[in-house]
Amino acid sequence: MAENSALHTAMSDKNDEFYTLYSDIEREMNSYIDFNPKVFNGKTVLLPCDDPEWSNFTKYFAANFERLGLKKLISTSYSKGAGNKQMTLFELGSSYYDEEKHSTKGKLFVLEYDKDNSGTIDINDIEFSGYLEGDGDFRSEEVKKLRDEADIIVTNPPFSLFREFMSWLNESKKEFIVIGNMNAVKYREIFPLLQQNKIWLGTTNPKEFVVPEILSTRNNMYTNPDGVTFAKFGNICWFTNIDHGLRHSPLLLDTMKNNLKFNKKLIKKLKKTFGKTEYVKYANYDAIEVPYVECIPSDYDGIMGVPISFLEKYNPEQFDLIGRTGNIEWAESDECDFFIPPTEDEKLIYKQQTKTWRVQNAYYVDEKGIANTTYDRFFIRRKMKE
Incomplete structure (x- = not known):
């Protein structure tokens, strides 16, 4: 119970940022690829609330852009004033950079082609495509338009807004893979979707998240020898509507x-x-x-x-x-x-x-x-x- 309370407190705090480990993202995505090797082929993937220089979601999909056969990768991030304290090199090196807007506006990043003519589409080809009209909130009309353009949405949404985020996803009728608290399966808004097989759980359970900036000390945090701070959580899972093999593996039971x-x-x-x-x-x-x-x-x-x-x-x-x-x-x-x-x-x-x-x-x-x-x-x- 204490662990769940820590999770709720931490993930509800707008000033706290928790980054998903690359290995956790890779392991979960592999489950869908193993079941359907072409699951991402020709698809536009949206990563809402996601700074490409700091987020492992962008790093993963950019690094595997060609292997997955992606059509387009879109990342949006919150404004500095909404909790994002860090500057991305993609933004700083762009002609679109504006110091004032960096503090008040959300940002849009796109990966679509081999910009640097290296022969490979990867993270170096990500373009900062300018500032959003608002602060990057997923509920804004401009982010909704990006959602509607996408085929698949992948992210670690604000846990305190999970109900709203799931409604936002279901409204779009898009495919998605998102991280959430296992206790969300009991929500009145979530359980019927599970019951009707409109959504289901993924295959893995992330245990740790990186904390880039410590604004408060909690019992579930520790710092490794390299100075990286991690937050340990239990009861975390993935929610999705994309099929995977585990859903079709029968439980081996006895009489x-x-x-x-x-x-x-x-x-x-x-x-x-x-x-x-x-x-x-x-x-x-x-x-x-x-x-x-x-x-x-x-x-x-x-x-x-x-x-x-x-x-x-x-x-x-x-x-x-x-x-x-x-x-x-x-x-x-x-x-x-x-x-x-x-x-x-x-x-x-x-x-x-x-x-x-x-x-x-x-x-x-x-x-x-x-x-x-x-x-x-x-x-x-x-x-x-x-």
């Missing part, structure tokens, strides 16, 4: 009987937490609690509550994603036909036991009659073979 007999981790959890030797059913949902993804029984046909980390291995050809805990409107709707509401007397008892108890959160009742709420859960059901 319920074998899990209960041989899975020591599950056996220990059931005994310690529930005092049981079998899978526990929720009191308010007709579904079983599966505490670990690897413990999903391969032969259970009913509904199961699984950790949200399940999405990292979710194969829509193997399971249906039915719903999630924490949504009372959905639980009480006709769409959820397995919700078991407690009686009014039970509600009073459970609220007296635990102030944080909520009827929409999955819970089980122990032998003492105490309602114990689980962590956030997604409800899934195994697809039946035809």
Whole structure:
């Protein structure tokens, strides 16, 4: 929880900049290229809020421009006044450079052809194409036009604006690969898109980001011997609507009987937490609690509550994603036909036991009659073979 709090605080601070590691970008992009070698071929890629001299996104796509077969690479960046304190050599060496506009306007960079006649299109061919009318905010009309010109959008957006950014992406109907907080899968704006297979998670999980300028010290930061400061985060993932092989790799699972007999981790959890030797059913949902993804029984046909980390291995050809805990409107709707509401007397008892108890959160009742709420859960059901 402390780590997630640090993430929220850091990524919500407009004065903080976190740069994605080149190796993390390369590893994630390779997943799409391996699945479809021509995924970027002939495409215009937009990198919003992205200074080419400092961002590894621009460095990666510029270095691989020809290998990927890109048509055009567009990068935009925020103005100095909006948080960007650094000058790019692309800007400084350009006839477009304006000291005043550097502080107040966003910037536009384009890579499209072999400008220096070196025989290769690379980062040296990036052109500073002038200043934007505004500060580079992705919500501006001018950046929207660039979005509409692009085929694929790739970036690490402001985490505090992630909901808005995803709406901005979905409005465009464009392909995208973006970094986000894993907890975003629970957002009302995000979960339905996951459920409908309009978006899904990528294949990797970035663990560290470079901090170019330390404006505050946090426990999750450290500086290496070269003087580079890193911020360590957990619970980070990629969101995308571009297909990759992991989505089609079935989870290798065992039967319920074998899990209960041989899975020591599950056996220990059931005994310690529930005092049981079998899978526990929720009191308010007709579904079983599966505490670990690897413990999903391969032969259970009913509904199961699984950790949200399940999405990292979710194969829509193997399971249906039915719903999630924490949504009372959905639980009480006709769409959820397995919700078991407690009686009014039970509600009073459970609220007296635990102030944080909520009827929409999955819970089980122990032998003492105490309602114990689980962590956030997604409800899934195994697809039946035809």
